[in-house]
Amino acid sequence: MPVPSKAVVAHGGGPTAVINASLAGLVRGVRASGGLVFGAPGGIPGLLAGRFADLSAHGDELWNEIALAPGSALGSSRQPLLDGDCERIVEQFRRQEIRRFFYTGGNGSMGTALRVERCARAAGYELQVIGIPKTIDNDLMETDHSPGYASTARFFACAARDAGEDNRSLPSPICILEVLGRNAGWIAAATALARRHQDDAPHLILLPESRLSLDAIATAAERIYRRLGRVFIAVCEGQRDERGQPFGADVDRPGSLAHELASNLGHTLARALTAKLGLRARAEKPGLVGRSCGLFVTLADRQGALLCGQAAAEAAAAGATGVMTALRRDSSEPYAASVFLAPLERVAGLERLLPADFIASDGSDVTPAFLDYLSPLTGPIPAWPRLPGF
Amino acid sequence: MPVPSKAVVAHGGGPTAVINASLAGLVRGVRASGGLVFGAPGGIPGLLAGRFADLSAHGDELWNEIALAPGSALGSSRQPLLDGDCERIVEQFRRQEIRRFFYTGGNGSMGTALRVERCARAAGYELQVIGIPKTIDNDLMETDHSPGYASTARFFACAARDAGEDNRSLPSPICILEVLGRNAGWIAAATALARRHQDDAPHLILLPESRLSLDAIATAAERIYRRLGRVFIAVCEGQRDERGQPFGADVDRPGSLAHELASNLGHTLARALTAKLGLRARAEKPGLVGRSCGLFVTLADRQGALLCGQAAAEAAAAGATGVMTALRRDSSEPYAASVFLAPLERVAGLERLLPADFIASDGSDVTPAFLDYLSPLTGPIPAWPRLPGF
Numbered sequence: 001m002p003v004p005s006k007a008v009v010a011h012g013g014g015p016t017a018v019i020n021a022s023l024a025g026l027v028r029g030v031r032a033s034g035g036l037v038f039g040a041p042g043g044i045p046g047l048l049a050g051r052f053a054d055l056s057a058h059g060d061e062l063w064n065e066i067a068l069a070p071g072s073a074l075g076s077s078r079q080p081l082l083d084g085d086c087e088r089i090v091e092q093f094r095r096q097e098i099r100r101f102f103y104t105g106g107n108g109s110m111g112t113a114l115r116v117e118r119c120a121r122a123a124g125y126e127l128q129v130i131g132i133p134k135t136i137d138n139d140l141m142e143t144d145h146s147p148g149y150a151s152t153a154r155f156f157a158c159a160a161r162d163a164g165e166d167n168r169s170l171p172s173p174i175c176i177l178e179v180l181g182r183n184a185g186w187i188a189a190a191t192a193l194a195r196r197h198q199d200d201a202p203h204l205i206l207l208p209e210s211r212l213s214l215d216a217i218a219t220a221a222e223r224i225y226r227r228l229g230r231v232f233i234a235v236c237e238g239q240r241d242e243r244g245q246p247f248g249a250d251v252d253r254p255g256s257l258a259h260e261l262a263s264n265l266g267h268t269l270a271r272a273l274t275a276k277l278g279l280r281a282r283a284e285k286p287g288l289v290g291r292s293c294g295l296f297v298t299l300a301d302r303q304g305a306l307l308c309g310q311a312a313a314e315a316a317a318a319g320a321t322g323v324m325t326a327l328r329r330d331s332s333e334p335y336a337a338s339v340f341l342a343p344l345e346r347v348a349g350l351e352r353l354l355p356a357d358f359i360a361s362d363g364s365d366v367t368p369a370f371l372d373y374l375s376p377l378t379g380p381i382p383a384w385p386r387l388p389g390f
Numbered sequence: 391m392p393v394p395s396k397a398v399v400a401h402g403g404g405p406t407a408v409i410n411a412s413l414a415g416l417v418r419g420v421r422a423s424g425g426l427v428f429g430a431p432g433g434i435p436g437l438l439a440g441r442f443a444d445l446s447a448h449g450d451e452l453w454n455e456i457a458l459a460p461g462s463a464l465g466s467s468r469q470p471l472l473d474g475d476c477e478r479i480v481e482q483f484r485r486q487e488i489r490r491f492f493y494t495g496g497n498g499s500m501g502t503a504l505r506v507e508r509c510a511r512a513a514g515y516e517l518q519v520i521g522i523p524k525t526i527d528n529d530l531m532e533t534d535h536s537p538g539y540a541s542t543a544r545f546f547a548c549a550a551r552d553a554g555e556d557n558r559s560l561p562s563p564i565c566i567l568e569v570l571g572r573n574a575g576w577i578a579a580a581t582a583l584a585r586r587h588q589d590d591a592p593h594l595i596l597l598p599e600s601r602l603s604l605d606a607i608a609t610a611a612e613r614i615y616r617r618l619g620r621v622f623i624a625v626c627e628g629q630r631d632e633r634g635q636p637f638g639a640d641v642d643r644p645g646s647l648a649h650e651l652a653s654n655l656g657h658t659l660a661r662a663l664t665a666k667l668g669l670r671a672r673a674e675k676p677g678l679v680g681r682s683c684g685l686f687v688t689l690a691d692r693q694g695a696l697l698c699g700q701a702a703a704e705a706a707a708a709g710a711t712g713v714m715t716a717l718r719r720d721s722s723e724p725y726a727a728s729v730f731l732a733p734l735e736r737v738a739g740l741e742r743l744l745p746a747d748f749i750a751s752d753g754s755d756v757t758p759a760f761l762d763y764l765s766p767l768t769g770p771i772p773a774w775p776r777l778p779g780f
Contacts (some may be wrong), residue, residue, distance in 0.1 A: 053779055053780070058777070065775040066775055066777060069774035070556065070774065071556045071558060071559040072559035072560070073559075073776065074559075074780060159676075161684075162407075162679065162683050165459065166460065169401075169463075170403075170467065170468070264673075267654045282677070282678075285675045287674030288556050292552040296685070385456055387429070387443075
């Protein structure tokens with residue numbers, strides 16, 4: 001009887017609503033080929049401690065359930081690799097005869113996976129390293145989209161649609177929806193998805209790829225307010241002004257703990273617009289709710305995540321290393337995707353911003369091409385009916 | 391052929407995810423008895439202008455669709471009645487031979503309905519006035535619950551569950567979920583609904599009915615942090631400290647426009663806790679998204695709203711006036727409710743706070759009795775599965 005292959009899986013960075021689907025796909029894939037896969041609790045700290053729990057011991061029934069849950073069942077961390085950490089991780093693998101390492105995450109985590117692979121090679125330890133894509137930010141290179149993105153995109157598209165109807169019913173002059181995403185505007189762009197009527201929210205979409213000054217935002221907002229009696233603005237939490245300065249994060253005490261608070265950009269932008277225009281403004285910030293919301297998971301997103309996990313197991317069984325599983329869109333209508341392997345070098349540390357042809361010419365909206373890209377991933381988002389004449 | 395009865399309907403205050411279901415129920419009820427019902431666009435301003443649109447002209451097909459949409463299809467306002475406004479509204483009714491007035495709203499709006507009824511009586515104009523309950527805040531007297539509440543409660547229960555799993559996966563020391571609700575803690579209390587495991591979020595629920603000092607909150611938060619390595623706090627946007635002062639609304643310029651900004655309490659409380667405990671904190675604030683979210687509408691909520699609208703039409707046809715349709719719970723398991731008529735005097739301007747037996751003895755959690763009250767209204771909210779040992 002051959003000795004079964006032994007693998008470890010870990011997660012890096014923020015969880016998503018479908019990262020557990022990737023994990024379930026991986027574990028089922030490994031189990032199908034008779035291998036063993038262990039989980040490193042809490043990501044990097046679990047890897048450094050060599051505390052691995054046998055995930056292949058659990059049957060399909062549990063994995064079918066786990067696949068539906070948001071958050072990361074394994075836990076995760078944002079802890080960076082310090083000097084010597086790579087060597088310690090490889091040493092843990094050697095000690096426990098782990099020959100395969102799966103790492104789920106975004107572009108930073110793919111950098112970590114690449115470092116571990118190089119470190120193992122330098123140490124003469126035979127280790128296969130396979131990345132599994134995951135990020136709501138959708139800023140990974142190579143893959144058509146990143147698992148986690150479509151569900152968050154659907155959340156914020158519905159949030160703009162529903163809060164937009166609320167705002168149309170009882171207009172407040174300025175209503176701001178702060179959207180997740182630091183340097184890339186993929187999620188902010190998604191707020192355009194459910195618009196049907198000419199006055200549907202959002203009326204302005206601020207994208208990190210297209211930096212406007214506060215004056216320019218105020219001018220655009222005032223113009224819309226004069227036309228509609230209200231203006232609904234979607235803004236990325238990482239939005240910066242034309243000089244690259246954040247509008248709103250609490251920057252009054254740089255270096256302090258307060259400085260590390262998550263962004264409060266929407267609210268601060270609301271205050272700045274009130275001061276400039278003399279119009280009342282309010283801001284909403286769903287934040288983590290938007291990336292974890294189980295009810296908004298889309299079929300394409302969950303299936304893509306499952307596929308990326310399962311394909312990672314298959315790639316490892318076929319001898320691959322130094323690659324990330326990535327999604328290729330085979331058809332948009334009906335939507336169909338398959339998996340290919342992208343070299344980690346072409347993903348690690350790189351950031352895919354919204355391409356120019358997805359951004360409207362005035363910089364504060366998206367193009368139909370972007371909506372064509374996104375809508376197969378979220379599924380249909382119907383517009384709400386209106387009373388004729390209202 | 392008898393002249394059909396002519397009625398007007400209007401809305402007051404913030405919309406909900408099911409106010410259109412009440413409207414659809416009303417219009418269908420009026421149509422069924424051969425009457426006419428007109429809508430006053432935008433609430434009070436529409437009433438004052440006497441701009442009424444015939445809603446009974448639209449067939450059931452449209453109303454079945456409208457019943458599903460969040461926001462108010464008629465529009466609404468928070469404009470108060472000024473001196474002489476009541477008389478002007480009655481004069482509009484007299485001019486257009488309107489003999490029935492339906493007003494959908496919360497306790498403030500029921501006060502408006504009562505004033506209009508008294509004003510018509512004083513003017514010797516025969517007018518039936520019927521209130522239809524609506525408020526996410528659930529602070530209306532007499533009725534078992536207010537249409538709009540259960541759907542918002544479900545949103546925030548799921549938000550706490552899902553963001554709680556996210557926070558468990560990647561612990562941040564302090565995570566605050568700012569919840570809707572000014573003086574009553576009904577929605578904040580609902581965040582407890584999906585808890586199953588001993589460490590499920592939220593770990594602290596701050597209720598306006600039970601005012602804690604910042605010191606007391608910090609002490610409780612630190613104790614939980616020491617045990618779990620994280621603390622998840624649900625707080626009502628209207629929460630005040632032990633002296634009745636808001637923790638966080640931007641109160642630095644009272645009387646200014648900035649003062650009227652919607653609450654930013656969660657974020658400011660996060661900063662205050664960071665300063666006190668030296669722990670990083672973040673805050674999420676779904677705000678309007680939580681009251682308008684179409685995907686979270688519960689069956690009981692929509693049916694209750696429909697019933698309250700339809701019963702208002704029936705009550706008017708039976709000659710009632712000066713009443714609000716209200717829900718009586720006939721059974722919790724299975725859930726069943728019927729409508730009765732409550733005198734407007736017993737609702738107008740009054741506020742139903744969380745009763746003492748729904749608040750845990752330490753003031754920062756709810757009792758099982760509250761969960762028994764709420765869960766039939768939201769339907770089941772399953773807990774997410776966990777990996778054994780994680």
